[in-house]
Amino acid sequence: MSDWFPVVRAWIAQGPLGGVLDLVSSADPTRPLVPGQEFTLAMTVTPSGGAYRTYGYILGEMLGDAVVLGDLQGFRLLKNGRYATFAGGTEPFTATCTVTVDAAAPDGAMMLPRVVVGLMPAQGDKLIPCSGIEDQGFWVRRHSIPGRALHLHPGGRAALPADTGHGLRRTGVGIPRRGTLHCSPDGTVTYQAPASYIGYDFFTCTYEDQDGYSVRSDVVVHIGDLALSPGAMGALRG
Numbered sequence: 001m002s003d004w005f006p007v008v009r010a011w012i013a014q015g016p017l018g019g020v021l022d023l024v025s026s027a028d029p030t031r032p033l034v035p036g037q038e039f040t041l042a043m044t045v046t047p048s049g050g051a052y053r054t055y056g057y058i059l060g061e062m063l064g065d066a067v068v069l070g071d072l073q074g075f076r077l078l079k080n081g082r083y084a085t086f087a088g089g090t091e092p093f094t095a096t097c098t099v100t101v102d103a104a105a106p107d108g109a110m111m112l113p114r115v116v117v118g119l120m121p122a123q124g125d126k127l128i129p130c131s132g133i134e135d136q137g138f139w140v141r142r143h144s145i146p147g148r149a150l151h152l153h154p155g156g157r158a159a160l161p162a163d164t165g166h167g168l169r170r171t172g173v174g175i176p177r178r179g180t181l182h183c184s185p186d187g188t189v190t191y192q193a194p195a196s197y198i199g200y201d202f203f204t205c206t207y208e209d210q211d212g213y214s215v216r217s218d219v220v221v222h223i224g225d226l227a228l229s230p231g232a233m234g235a236l237r238g
Helices: 232-237
Strands: 005-014 017-025 038-048 053-059 067-073 082-088 093-101 114-120 148-152 157-160 169-173 180-183 189-192 199-208 214-223
Touching (some): 038 053, 082 093, 148 157
Antiparallel strands (some): 005 017, 053 082
């Protein structure tokens, strides 16, 4: 599964019997999900030692309200909300499902898959489970605007146009600690650096899409030649 991204691994051992559960995703957990996105989760249960059955579960109550699991291939949805599969004997088994992100999911909504692997040593025996384990999680972000860095001389100025190229409109700006901002009627924001300051400054711009969802983007300002000012970082913290 070289084209898949690992999400979580769980394992259990009971004497000579054991089992390993691997949950992988077609979506990269290090990148945000967007509303309406679909991707696939695949769970492989690998038994060892010859237990009657080795079970794998995704705890549905831990997935949050931002996603829906469907197209269950090898999974069974239990009454307690868990998605279950199992391998018998010593042969691994892989189950898959499709994950759909809710079109109305808010920014910052999380999906953190928690899994359990368990052994049934012999038919009719009580299940021996491991504790619930989670590792990689997913989060939702409707828009992602990269931060910006401005490099200015003391007293210099720079203008940020209203059009971001992302179909968003600027709805607000934060107040910088050192310089000043001027907002033009057309939405352009102009930063004016102090005339006698060398160091860093920063402020935040807020944008909104046509549906009213907002996103923030940070602007960091480098003023002067910071290599000649060892106290620049201290001045920023102060």
